[in-house]
Amino acid sequence: MKGLRGVLSSVRLPALSILVALLVGGLVIMFSDLEVLAMIPNNPIGALGEGIGRVGAAYSALLRGAFGNPERIVEAIASGDPVELARAARPITESLLKSIPLMFVGLGVSVAFRSGEFNIGGEGQFLMGGLGATTFAIVLGGAGLPAPIVIFGTVLAGAIFGAAWGFIPGFLKVRAGSSEVITTIMLNYIASLFVFFLLSNWTLIQREDGTQPISKALADYVVIPGILPIPELRLHLGFLVALAAAVAVSWFLFRTTRGFELRTAGLNLAAARYAGMGASSSIVAAMAISGALAGMGGAFEVTGTIKQFSTVVSGGVGFTAIAIALVGGTRPSGVVATALVFGALRNGGGLMGLETSIPIDLLFFIQALVIMFIAAPNLTARIIRLPFRRKSKEAVA
Amino acid sequence: MSLRLELREITKQFPGVLANDRVSIQVERGKVLGLLGENGAGKSTLMNILSGIYKPDSGTIIVDGEQRVFRDPAEAIEAGIGMVHQHFMLVPVFDVVESVALGAETATGPLGTFDRAAARAKIVELSKRYGLSVDPDAKIESLPVGVRQRVEILKALYRKSDVLVLDEPSAVLTPQETEELFGIIRGLASAGTSVIFITHKLHEVLEVADTITVLRRGKVVGSVKPKEADPEQLAEMMVGREVQLTVDRGQAKVGSVTLSLKGVTVLNQAGEVAVANVDLQIRAGEIVAIAGVQGNGQTELVEAVTGLRPVDSGEMTLNGESLVGASPRKISDAGVAHIPEDRSRDGMVKGMTVAENLMLNSYHRKPFSSGVTLNRSAIEAAAEKIVKDFDVRTPSIHTDIASLSGGNQQKVIVGREFSRTVSLVVAAQPTRGLDVGSIEYIHKRLVEQRDAGAAVLIVSTELDEVLALGDRIAVMFEGQIVGVLDAKDATRERVGLLMGGAAV
Ligand SMILES: Nc1ncnc2c1ncn2[C@@H]1O[C@H](COP(=O)(O)OP(=O)(O)OP(=O)(O)O)[C@@H](O)[C@H]1O
Ligand SMILES: [Mg+2]
Numbered sequence: 001m002k003g004l005r006g007v008l009s010s011v012r013l014p015a016l017s018i019l020v021a022l023l024v025g026g027l028v029i030m031f032s033d034l035e036v037l038a039m040i041p042n043n044p045i046g047a048l049g050e051g052i053g054r055v056g057a058a059y060s061a062l063l064r065g066a067f068g069n070p071e072r073i074v075e076a077i078a079s080g081d082p083v084e085l086a087r088a089a090r091p092i093t094e095s096l097l098k099s100i101p102l103m104f105v106g107l108g109v110s111v112a113f114r115s116g117e118f119n120i121g122g123e124g125q126f127l128m129g130g131l132g133a134t135t136f137a138i139v140l141g142g143a144g145l146p147a148p149i150v151i152f153g154t155v156l157a158g159a160i161f162g163a164a165w166g167f168i169p170g171f172l173k174v175r176a177g178s179s180e181v182i183t184t185i186m187l188n189y190i191a192s193l194f195v196f197f198l199l200s201n202w203t204l205i206q207r208e209d210g211t212q213p214i215s216k217a218l219a220d221y222v223v224i225p226g227i228l229p230i231p232e233l234r235l236h237l238g239f240l241v242a243l244a245a246a247v248a249v250s251w252f253l254f255r256t257t258r259g260f261e262l263r264t265a266g267l268n269l270a271a272a273r274y275a276g277m278g279a280s281s282s283i284v285a286a287m288a289i290s291g292a293l294a295g296m297g298g299a300f301e302v303t304g305t306i307k308q309f310s311t312v313v314s315g316g317v318g319f320t321a322i323a324i325a326l327v328g329g330t331r332p333s334g335v336v337a338t339a340l341v342f343g344a345l346r347n348g349g350g351l352m353g354l355e356t357s358i359p360i361d362l363l364f365f366i367q368a369l370v371i372m373f374i375a376a377p378n379l380t381a382r383i384i385r386l387p388f389r390r391k392s393k394e395a396v397a
Numbered sequence: 398m399s400l401r402l403e404l405r406e407i408t409k410q411f412p413g414v415l416a417n418d419r420v421s422i423q424v425e426r427g428k429v430l431g432l433l434g435e436n437g438a439g440k441s442t443l444m445n446i447l448s449g450i451y452k453p454d455s456g457t458i459i460v461d462g463e464q465r466v467f468r469d470p471a472e473a474i475e476a477g478i479g480m481v482h483q484h485f486m487l488v489p490v491f492d493v494v495e496s497v498a499l500g501a502e503t504a505t506g507p508l509g510t511f512d513r514a515a516a517r518a519k520i521v522e523l524s525k526r527y528g529l530s531v532d533p534d535a536k537i538e539s540l541p542v543g544v545r546q547r548v549e550i551l552k553a554l555y556r557k558s559d560v561l562v563l564d565e566p567s568a569v570l571t572p573q574e575t576e577e578l579f580g581i582i583r584g585l586a587s588a589g590t591s592v593i594f595i596t597h598k599l600h601e602v603l604e605v606a607d608t609i610t611v612l613r614r615g616k617v618v619g620s621v622k623p624k625e626a627d628p629e630q631l632a633e634m635m636v637g638r639e640v641q642l643t644v645d646r647g648q649a650k651v652g653s654v655t656l657s658l659k660g661v662t663v664l665n666q667a668g669e670v671a672v673a674n675v676d677l678q679i680r681a682g683e684i685v686a687i688a689g690v691q692g693n694g695q696t697e698l699v700e701a702v703t704g705l706r707p708v709d710s711g712e713m714t715l716n717g718e719s720l721v722g723a724s725p726r727k728i729s730d731a732g733v734a735h736i737p738e739d740r741s742r743d744g745m746v747k748g749m750t751v752a753e754n755l756m757l758n759s760y761h762r763k764p765f766s767s768g769v770t771l772n773r774s775a776i777e778a779a780a781e782k783i784v785k786d787f788d789v790r791t792p793s794i795h796t797d798i799a800s801l802s803g804g805n806q807q808k809v810i811v812g813r814e815f816s817r818t819v820s821l822v823v824a825a826q827p828t829r830g831l832d833v834g835s836i837e838y839i840h841k842r843l844v845e846q847r848d849a850g851a852a853v854l855i856v857s858t859e860l861d862e863v864l865a866l867g868d869r870i871a872v873m874f875e876g877q878i879v880g881v882l883d884a885k886d887a888t889r890e891r892v893g894l895l896m897g898g899a900a901v
Binding site for chain 1: 704727728730735746
């Protein structure tokens, strides 16, 4: 229905935001480099050149880390050796792998947003999902059940644990009027400490030596199948499930009566009431679904990617997911696209950190900038407009 | 004659609509220009262009003989153009002084700080000079709409505007407040301010304007002087055909009691009695119109009948079945249509398409829903039909309802409520903000519903509407029904007296 123009216009702001954020990030790289700063008084031009060089090096490492070394890929294609090709392309599959949790939690946050809820609890729901998955992987896998059943049970447990963790703030909001912003943040702490406690004390899941708060090696209990024919490439089933989840969320939001109610409640609560919709149940349902998606993300991350559970597996995914939901316009397609970009950035950030001295924290800074630019579209439009004022004026009006 | 302002050949295209098509208007110094036009004719768009909010695709704005391009509202304000929007734009938690003065350079003290005392003094002076009585220290949220409007006008005057644009200011005012507004407009004009006044009420432009310009489908149809015009002629210019300004309806064929209220008491938000011990019966096939000054319990009564507000005590039945405690969904499914008073808040969902808004209270029923999934083709087909039947001017059913003109949004709501069979129609201010053509149409539809056997309850602050439609007219005053008159006994005077609280 929307056509190419519609797609282009909905992509414009997020794309610009990411671009501008990278530009500002570049400035920060430049002016946080002591050598460059020292050069400025005597040789400002040289400092500028040096600074640009540093930024170039950093971003080049970022790109190679995310998408591989183009020369090596070309060579691999020329050699025709599939194994070599796969290895050259490994950074790409690693980027995709990094995007899996971002997709799940980003979708979850979007569903909540659509119903008017600000779910900041992705982090806790993700961890609870990881806990559910770990426990059931060990129980079901330990019982020697067939692999498909173990996998299904594991992921389902993750979804249910996450859903429960999302249900609580939804229920509290509807029943007691407590702000979900506060309760989800609190539940993040509770989840993190609860998981820490269990991993330190519960012998069922704790690693055998019992000295650290980490779980048993989950690869012994459940194997999430890879989806590429070469074992070095770790991309697994979770990626396909994430894409399927995006399709399912889209279907749910735009094609079902429940989704319609949920969106109505999110856009105009008074009108939802007027229309006789049970707005309360929409809110609770949205939060539970949101939590379930985050929980599934946790399940796949723990059992498929890291293959061991600890309190650090979430690594801020709940917060990054908020950025992703916003940048993606809370549309499932937009969330998937944005998660892929952010996954690539995160993956590339590793190489950037290795080759230059720029810490991966810069990426969080860039991420924060992206949120700011998306939240303040007029600001972005103004920044973008500066160089070519006349033309873009029309587009903004 | 001195031209203060001229718009020449202004054209503005929105996706799918040519909102302004080479529109030219002229405004003289110290005169009032009345702007008339159907819903969606492009009046608000033209004014938004004048005040720098939209940029025209082509055409020129000439201020005091000089061609100007406004890049943003600030530049228009600088040129002396002040606008009071169709939907107000005040911050509720600010007080009057803050709302009026903030953002205007004149309010800064020596250190660039906000010089409240100076601002306040100036506001007091302005409001004295033009008879705009407001309490400068009151919070916006505590003020009734009529007063908020004065704050908006003060805001424009404070910025030294001498062209004042008022976009449908009277739509939300009581007749009393409207008269006061006219006094203010006349005062401003005689002090040299030019006023552009938009309304759908023909007698208002005839009363207050010096020139009347009529727009239709984005084009200027013509300009007339009030002395040489009458309502019928204006209506025809607006709509392009003859319009019946009175409602043609036969005798009501009354059936059994549909809605019955016995001793109904309803509390308002603050827990005070808003509807006190009301008895009212509406029969199938009749229209009962409730007259009254806004704020005498009509809103709460309608909310109680439609399930949005609990009934504190009393009995309320629909076709013999109790409605007390029933949910809005249950009441709606029992055959009650509801046109809400506040369309932006309750009646529609901005951010959703016209089609989705048309399905707002039937999406869960067959054929639109299978129980789980929505049936898109059925929804779209039904939406297309309603849009066509009710002449909703929209580029498509997939357009966001927020981008429709105010009147067309109302048509979406009315179309939605009238496109299913119901036994009771509850319509609060059903024609607020609508053009004469649409009012004619909606009035016809209301009578049609009656003739099809529905009981119709209309709440309106427009005395003309009440008198034109009601088979019986009930007057509400301070939460009570102080009188019920048959149409043949209801004269303007009698109803007016009752509305003011006099016993008849
Ligand atoms: N921001 C917008 N985007 C797209 N279309 C718009 C926008 N604003 C107005 N329109 C369209 O332009 C046309 C003119 O709208 P406008 O609001 O100027 O009408 P109006 O004369 O003020 O009507 P009303 O009396 O109902 O307020 C309408 O068809 C409307 O749908
Ligand atoms: Mg308008």
